[in-house]
Amino acid sequence: MNPTLTVKQFRALLPIICNRETSQSPDGWTKDNPLWGHCAAVSLLAQNIFGGELLRASLAEIPEFAFMRSHYWNRLKDGTVEDFTKSQFGNNYPLGLKAEVRNREYAVSYSETAKRYKLLAFRLAKVLNYPNSLFDDEIYKKCFYAALDSPCQKMKFGCVIMHKGLAVFECQNKTIEPLKSLCQPECIRFSIRSRTESMLGACGHAEEIALWETVHRGIPIHECDLYIAGLYSNGLPWFKKCAEHTCLRCAVQMYHAKIRNIHVPVFDRWEAISTEKAIETALAYATQNKKI
Numbered sequence: 648m649n650p651t652l653t654v655k656q657f658r659a660l661l662p663i664i665c666n667r668e669t670s671q672s673p674d675g676w677t678k679d680n681p682l683w684g685h686c687a688a689v690s691l692l693a694q695n696i697f698g699g700e701l702l703r704a705s706l707a708e709i710p711e712f713a714f715m716r717s718h719y720w721n722r723l724k725d726g727t728v729e730d731f732t733k734s735q736f737g738n739n740y741p742l743g744l745k746a747e748v749r750n751r752e753y754a755v756s757y758s759e760t761a762k763r764y765k766l767l768a769f770r771l772a773k774v775l776n777y778p779n780s781l782f783d784d785e786i787y788k789k790c791f792y793a794a795l796d797s798p799c800q801k802m803k804f805g806c807v808i809m810h811k812g813l814a815v816f817e818c819q820n821k822t823i824e825p826l827k828s829l830c831q832p833e834c835i836r837f838s839i840r841s842r843t844e845s846m847l848g849a850c851g852h853a854e855e856i857a858l859w860e861t862v863h864r865g866i867p868i869h870e871c872d873l874y875i876a877g878l879y880s881n882g883l884p885w886f887k888k889c890a891e892h893t894c895l896r897c898a899v900q901m902y903h904a905k906i907r908n909i910h911v912p913v914f915d916r917w918e919a920i921s922t923e924k925a926i927e928t929a930l931a932y933a934t935q936n937k938k939i
């Protein structure tokens with residue numbers, strides 16, 4: 648179950664997580680107008696949390712704001728229209744905006760927008776889970792960012808492979824082309840009990856992709872540690888309550904690969920488990936002796 652956040656709570660948190668660094672127009676940003684230049688990044692973040700569509704209008708015909716090129720806002724899943732960064736315009740909200748629906752891929756294709764949106768997503772998770780020292784951990788941050796890029800409709804995972812103190816590979820779960828029909832239109836995993844039947848699904852799991860890529864790159868896998876962290880489909884983090892791995896598919900592959908240790912986020916810290924322990928704990932879920 649996704650952790651919930653209301654529109655009101657989200658709105659209240661925006662001035663806390665938005666700053667000059669996340670503004671598209673840093674020169675115009677002030678403390679008194681914290682949402683200035685944040686429409687695209689905030690709309691992407693809002694779409695994660697509330698679903699629905701991105702709305703966009705050109706600002707080209709509005710002399711005062713033409714330099715910003717466009718304005719984004721949201722139509723939420725329940726149909727309500729929310730402009731979360733409306734306050735940035737003060738009493739001067741641009742009139743006559745012609746809204747068109749834009750897909751997410753278009754908005755994130757601007758790498759600067761994508762970067763700002765991801766930073767906001769990380770900050771939002773951090774304030775919602777404050778205090779949690781994982782948010783000060785560089786490896787956790789890499790896992791979080793990698794997971795945000797996952798196209799999975801159900802859970803997003805980010806994986807980092809560490810070799811001799813260096814992050815040598817990062818990836819996320821993603822669609823395996825020949826299996827993509829299992830995800831169209833809706834992910835088949837929604838009709839299967841979580842952590843069982845782990846081969847059935849369109850997604851390649853982050854751990855297995857990471858193992859193979861590390862091997863292909865000629866990095867000695869038995870000298871590597873694997874870090875894996877999950878996000879719910881709304882982009883908010885999933886922390887474990889005990890040191891365990893819950894996927895037998897990946898646990899078995901990590902065992903054969905002879906990876907050193909698997910690190911999982913338990914509450915506010917990484918905990919290391921062996922591949923044997925990962926199989927043991929994942930087996931309990933696969934056989935439904937333990938349930939998510």
Ligand SMILES: [Zn+2]
Nearest residue numbers: 799800801850
């Ligand atoms: Zn998936």
Ligand SMILES: [Zn+2]
Nearest residue numbers: 852894896897
């Ligand atoms: Zn797995």
